[in-house]
Structures are given as structure tokens and as C-alpha cells.
Amino acid sequence: MDNEQDFNDEETIDGVVEEVFANDKRRFNKEGERVKVNVKDNETVEKVKSPEVVKLEKELTDERTRRESAEAKLVGVQAKFDEIKTQMERETAEMRQRLMKTLEDRAKQGQFNFLTTLLPVLDNLNLAISASEKDSSFEHLLEGVKGTARSFEQALMNVGVEAVPSIGAEFNPELHEAIDMVETKADDDGRITAEYSRGYKFGDKLLRPARVQVGKALAQTAGE
Template sequence: MSQTDQAKTNEDEQTLNDQENEELENMADENLSDEEEQNVEEKILMDIKDIDELKKNADESQQKLLRTQADFDNFRRRTRMEKEEALKYASKGLIEQLLPVIDNFERAISSSAETKDFDSLMKGIEMVFDQMKQTFDSEELKPIESIGQPFNPEYHQAIMQVESEEYEEGIVVEEVQKGYILKDKVLRPAMVKVSS
């Protein structure tokens, strides 16, 4: 219950008390029979009981409101902390998947340094590259297919226009840097050369 509501309740109680006192004074001025006096006293006692009940209900409502507000504040604080934690460690899963790739790169480098065997090194790097591609595939990272496709500014970044007899105007003829899509969002547009 807000302070305004509490003040209003207090004013209402004071008004009721004033009215009861005025009624008592008026009744005292008049000569009432014993039965009428007893009825008035019973009415006053009932009114006092009602006022006490209203005060009790108002206090309970105030306590419930304060508990609810505290619960909401705690919920908001806990949610903010969980969100910060999730953002802080958002890349944890991907990094865990890439650690074996790093391990294999280290093994390939170490092995090739000892044996000086270029063919083994090349084979090892290809295997690690395939492992990395599988990791990216599992995260739904896909390369943007560019060569032979119409230029699309959502997926391509044109760095040059070139003459081409093989392709008509506005077609990607060369990919300078691969572009990638993560799930359904362009992570990096492909840098391309476009036929003019």
C-alpha cells in the first residue's frame, strides 16, 4: 500500500471516529432510553471492531506488497546476473569444440619439425582443416556461394568491376575473400570482383 493510500485510510478512520464522537455527544444531549443506549453502545462496539478489522487488512496488504516488491527486485537482479554470465561465456561451447583442432595443429607442427616431412605436414594440416570445417558445420556456419552468382549487396562486397566474356554484367566472377553465414545471418560478406 502506498503512502498516499495509507494517508487516505488514516483520514477515513479519523473521519469515522469524529462522526462517532459527534453521534455520542448528540445522544448524550438527548434523553435516551436504556434500550436505545444499549443499541448505540453495541453499534459503536461493532464499528470499532470493523475499524480494527480494516486496519488489520490494510497492514496485511502493505506487508504483501512489500514482499512482492522485494521478490520482484530479487528476480530482476538474478535475471540481470544470469544474462551477464551468459554473455560472458557465450563462446564457451565453440571454444571447447575448437580445442581439439588446436591440439592437432600443435601435433602437426611438432611432428613436422622433427621429421622435416612436407607431405606429412600437408596431410596433417588438411586433416585439421577438415576437423575445423566439421566444427563450423555443427555450429551452422556456411560459406557464401559467390562465383557465377548475381551480385547481391546482402551477401557480397564488391571491391572491383572487371571485364568478362564468360559472364554477363552484374555476375560475381572472382572471390577474393570467402563470406560466411551463421545460421541465417551474414557473419561476413564475401569480397568479390563483379563483371561489368
């Protein structure tokens, strides 16, 4: 009886083993040796990852995310730096231009003030010339004064000073100062007939207006 029971148990165990071997993809033979498995195209082999591999992959993903975030921030910082650099260069250039203009304006203003102090000297020379022309005894003095006046006017021209056109020119209130008026023919109406003191310009600025006499034509009476 016992022998029969043992025989049945062994038979049951053998059946279970055969079923396990039949369903196991690894396909061990009955001797416990592993055999090569050919997986068909329509079969998939489930890959099971160990916890260590899962952990490492997560850490790698997190590290990649942090790196990409850091790179994005670096690009933003570089763009901001370039923007600030460009702005500073532009502001520096504008400041340099303003400084140069200020210095040029001050230099021109200094020249302007200096030139205005010289003009009365030239006036006196011209008055001396006028007085000498009325008395022949001052002929040599006259030539000397004329030479001095010409030299002085040439020096003014060399620094950019120009005389304001006067005698024969149309009266211009922006360049001339009318001292008196004189009756003239119609063709000379509004024209300058005499100059009392010469006017001068420095660049686009008027150092002083020319003091002049202006012609005025009389209105014709009816019937003439």
C-alpha cells in the same frame, strides 16, 4: 368531632389508594399483593433501562465500531502487501531475465572474438592448398592440408559458424566485399565470379564479409 374527622381522612386515603391501584399497571391488590397483569395488544409497556445497562451497551457499540475499523485496516494492509509482493516478484523475474541475457551476450561476444582470431589460420591453409595445386610434387602435402582445412571448417560449423555463399551468388554488400570487377556476359552481371577469402557468419552476426570478384556485363552498343 375528632372521630368524624378521622373517618373522613381514612375515607380520603382509601380513595387515593384505590385510584393508584386502578392506574398502576402492576395492579397490586388492597392487601399489597402483586397480581398478574394482562396487557392488551394496543398497549405498550415502556421499558426503562438502568444507567449501567446504557453504559454497557454504549461500550459494546464502541468496541464493535473499533473492531470493524481494525478489520477494514487489516484488509487494506493485506491488499497492499499482496500488491508489493506481486510487484517484487515481477521485478525479480525481469532482473533475472536481464541478467541471463547479459551473460548470454557476453558469452556470445567471447565466442565471436575467439572465432575471429581463428579465421586467418584457415586462410593460410587455403592458400597452401592453392599453391600445392600448382605443383604436383606437393601432392601428399596437399591432401594433408585439405584434410586439415576440412576438419577445421567442420569444427567451426559445430559451434554455429556458417560460410557465406560466394561464387555464383548475387553480390550482397552486407555479406560481400568487392575487391575487383571483371567483364562478363549479361547473365552473370552482378554475380560473384571469384572468391579471394571466404566470409563467415556466427548466428545472425557477420564475422567478416567474403572478399570477392564481381562480374560486370558490358553495355551493348546501339544497333547490335
